Amino acid sequence: MSGASLVDLFREEARTQAQILSDGLLALERAPRDPVTLEACMRAAHSLKGAARIVGIPVGVSLAHVMEDCFVGAQQGRVNVDAAMIDVLLAGVDLIVRIGQASGDETVPQAEVDTFVDELNGRMNGDAFEVDRPSSETPVTDAFFGLSKELTLAAPVSEDMPRGPEPERPLPAWSPAEQRESTRMLRVRTDTLDRLLSHSGESLVESRWLKPFAQSMLRVKRIQRDASRALDFLHESLTESSRSSNPESGMTPTAALDVRTLAALDEIRRLNAEAQRQLGERLVELENYDRRATHLSQQLYDEALECRMRPFVDATGGFARMVRDVARSLDKQVRLVIAGETTEVDRDILDMLEAPLGHLLRNAVDHGIEAPSIRQALGKPPEGTITLEARHSAGSLFISVSDDGGGVDLAALRRAIVQKRLSSETTAARLSEAELLEFLFLPGFSMRDTVTDVSGRGVGLDAVHDVVRQVRGSLRVTQEALAGTRFLMQLPLTLSVIRSLIVEIDGEPYGLPLAHVVRTLVLPRASIELLEGHQHFEFEGRRLGIVTAHQILRAGTFNAAGNALNVVVIGQGAATYGVVVDRFLGERMLVVQPLDKRLGKVPNIAAGALMENGDPLLIADLDDWLRAVEKLVVDGELGRVSQGTAQAAAVPKKRVLVVDDSLTVRELERKLLASRGYDVTIAVDGMDGWNAVRSDRFDLVITDIDMPRLDGIELVALIRRDPQLRDTPVMIVSYKDRAEDRQRGLDAGADYYLAKGSFHDQTLLDAVRDLIGEAQP
Missing domain, CATH: 1.20.120.160 (HPT domain)
Incomplete structure (x- = not known):
């Protein structure tokens, strides 16, 4: 530096x-x-x-x-x-x-x-x-x-800096050559920068794996502490046994054995204490490394992300001239004020903003700012002002275009809606101001009766709306009569990272971009009403249609676990709906991983991401969701749960723990078992499986053999030695299909041994059913 x-x-x-x-x-x-x-x-x-x-x-x-x-x-x-x-x-x-x-x-x-x-x-x-x-x-x-x-x-x-006399050090000079060097610009290929950001994002996710690993090591430390206590108890027992020997009869063979045993135990205790000390030191080092690695990965990601950012002024170069030219063509006097020129904007978002902002500025000059004579009659200065502003707030980028013109003529807007047969006259009369303004974004909608070089074609605001939706943003318009109109775009800070609400749907996590999430609610089931064959609920004085996420994704069947429903309110204006999900899992910043282009457009899904523990999830395309909901509200229902069904759903399912370090095998087994109704939990290696089986109840454990930290044979042996777990059925599923491998697994205590090379769907399911029966009794 x-x-x-x-x-x-x-x-x-x-x-x-x-x-x-x-x-x-x-x-x-x-x-x-x-x-x-x-x-x-x-x-x-x-x-x-x-x-x-x-x-x-x-x-x-x-x-x-x-x-x-x-x-x-x-x-x-x-x-x-x-x-x-x-x-x-x-x-x-x-x-x-x-x-x-x-x-x-x-x-x-x-x-x-x-x-x-x-x-x-x-x-x-x-x-x-x-x-x-x-x-x-x-x-x-x-x-x-x-x-x-x-x-x-x-x-x-440093927290321990010396407090003695302070040496004087001259400030180093910064030459003009060094100044030029510090601001020197380099050309970097876009795909290279994107790969750098992708790798740094993966590095950030990987660094966060260390914390749960360090926590699992603390469990190992507790196990070792318990082992030390057991050794101490054994040592005390043998000492008491040795003391109870008859001293007058001399050294008996048993006493001599006790002496040798005590000596061996002393050595074991010494070695165990040393191992415990070293484990404690290594854990401290691991925690320090975790902090450094996470901090470094975060810095790397932040710096890589910063490389994608450009100042907002880069997208505004020609706007002042454009506003001047349009104003002159309309015999108007307009001044453009740009605020937030240094606001950092994602490069990809900035590239997409030029056309939408141009539409909004031309719209403000044409529809917003009045002619000088009208402004003077209203007591305004003859020159109108349009303000283009960019700012960061609450984790989002806000860009607004506002004018000090006459606002939107709501009466004329109502007439245009009726004339274009978008609504009946009676319905249009009941529409609120916010509902009326939403019509401005419809394709082909214009309040001009004639087409000019500036307006009248109805291709402006709907194009702006489409671009904003493409970058997972939202667009709102507000107005005040004779005081002006304001268009506000809320956009993500970057397309590479998105803040999402994580929900569970049919046992799978999904990310819902917060830009489209209005509210999360926990509703009593009794608050859902059936009106004209459609289900609705009360929300801020309105009645909103409601469906389940299972219906949108066509994933399983929704069964209410109780009387409370977890509801996500999505959309805006008239297109606002409630979607029922199984569980809320919190909010997270997700590093967006684009789907492979060979997949084409996946319905209802926008991208993928990795959670902090490395588990994959899908990011929902909430625009697709809204379109699906609009169809479902017409002929769909919120999967009603009758009393008998509710009682059946309350019967606990058989629980299976799948332990395998291969993501592919793990997911295959999980989906097979889940499709037959079993409640499946996964563990990524033997130690993770051992922690899981001790902290929860399972009807069956399915494990691989070759895994890091703790292999399957050791896991089976630990389960069989634990008084609380020894009766739990255990199945080994492994690529090792030799007779000696099979015998080794069965000798360790496994109830069933299945080779991955030979098993298929039905084989695994039949074996599970043989061991624990069907998913529900």
């Missing part, structure tokens, strides 16, 4: 820590001995001292050092943080702000800092100390703390 970058980081650090210190000192004025506030202030001063030392700003080091000493003294009860002391410390905060604002070789004079240090030291030592503090040439204002932050990294600071 160059010296200039370090200076920028220090400025950000000074700004942040000054705010923390200022807030903390004001809090200490109300509670002078609050330990949490004192600790926060001490840490802020300590971090600032380390940052100033790294950059080579000795006045910052001296200033932060004495303030840190003051807070440490207050923590220890040696320093009284009274109002006078806070006045001095706040003056120190002012100096910190000035040091952070200084540029180039300019900085706060050393003499001024020395005066502050002497005054603070004097007050800490109990001396009456009054010094005329020179006025600052750069007064601190509240605006300083409200500056936008371009940097979010803080300079690394």
Whole structure:
């Protein structure tokens, strides 16, 4: 990192820590001995001292050092943080702000800092100390703390930095050649950048595998601890047995055996204690590595993602000229204001925005801004203003086009809807403002009676709507009579990562992009009403149609487990519906994995992704879902559950644990068994299977042999040795089909041995039925 970058980081650090210190000192004025506030202030001063030392700003080091000493003294009860002391410390905060604002070789004079240090030291030592503090040439204002932050990294600071005299280090010069080098642009192929982002995303997912692995190792540590206790108990038992021998009869063979046994046990205990110590150390190292790997992978992904981002201004170059030309052709006066030019936008999204934004801007000039004479009659300036703004908020990109024109003529819009036979006159009269405005996005819809070079063809707003939907976004319009119209696009920050609601449908996880999710609800089953043969429920004063996700995906049959229904509300406006899912699994950021193009368009599915544990899931295409729901609401129903069916569904299914490190085999076995009604849980290796079988109840365990961490033979042996699990049926399914392999598995305690090379669907199902019967009794 160059010296200039370090200076920028220090400025950000000074700004942040000054705010923390200022807030903390004001809090200490109300509670002078609050330990949490004192600790926060001490840490802020300590971090600032380390940052100033790294950059080579000795006045910052001296200033932060004495303030840190003051807070440490207050923590220890040696320093009284009274109002006078806070006045001095706040003056120190002012100096910190000035040091952070200084540029180039300019900085706060050393003499001024020395005066502050002497005054603070004097007050800490109990001396009456009054010094005329020179006025600052750069007064601190509240605006300083409200500056936008371009940097979010803080300079690394060690927690155990020495507190001795601080060496002075000149700030390295940054030559013009170095400046040119730092901003040098390189051309990179798009597909290369996409591969880099894909690999970094996979790296991020893989790094998150370490945490559950480390947690599983903690279980191993607990097992070893239990083994140690068992050894201690055995050692005590043998010691008591040895002591009970008759000492007058001399050393008996049994006693001699006990002595040898005790010696061997002592050695085993010593080795076990050493193994436990080393395991503990390795676990600490693994946890540290997990943190470093996850942090590094996150940084790698963030940097790769940043390479895809471009400033919003890159897409706005020709808009000012276009607005001017359209306005002149319509004899209007219009000014375009662009806000958020530096807002970072995904490259692919930015490339798709030029045409939609052009449509919206032309629409604003033509339909929104009035003629100068009309504006003057309304008391407005003759020149209208159109504002194009881009901003980030709540994990989304918002782009708006607004004007200060006359708004939408709702009466004319109603007439156009009726004239185009899109609604009856009676129905159009009942439509709300929001429902009326949605008609603007219909294909071929226009409020112009004649076609001009600018409008009248009805191909503008529907094209905008289509593009927004393609990038998994949404488009809304609002207006105020005589005050203007606003079109707001909500788009994902990137097409590579999407925040999704994870739900379970027929035992499978699915991701629902949050941009299309209105609300999640848990509804009592009694709240579903049947009106005119269709099922509805009450939502924000409206009645919404409702279906199940099983009907949309044609996946299994929905059976309500109880009286509560998990409902996802999707869509917008009149096209808003409720979809019932089995379970909510939370929200996650998903790295989007496009489906293979050879598959074509998969109905109801947009892409794939990997969850944090590496499990695959499908990302729903909610536009497809909405189209499917519209059909289902007409002739479909929310799979009603009669009393008899509900009772049958409540009967527990036979539970099977499938343990295999091959994803293909694991999924094949799971789907075969699930299709016959068994409740199937999967484990990715022997240790995962051992943890699962001990923490839950299963009617059958199906396991492979060759697996990492714990093989199938060892897993069978552990199950057979456990008093609580020894009666659980176990089937081995392995590629090893030699007689000796089969005998080894049966000797370990397996009830059935099936070779993968010879089994087919019915063979596996028949074997399972022979061992535990049908899925439901």
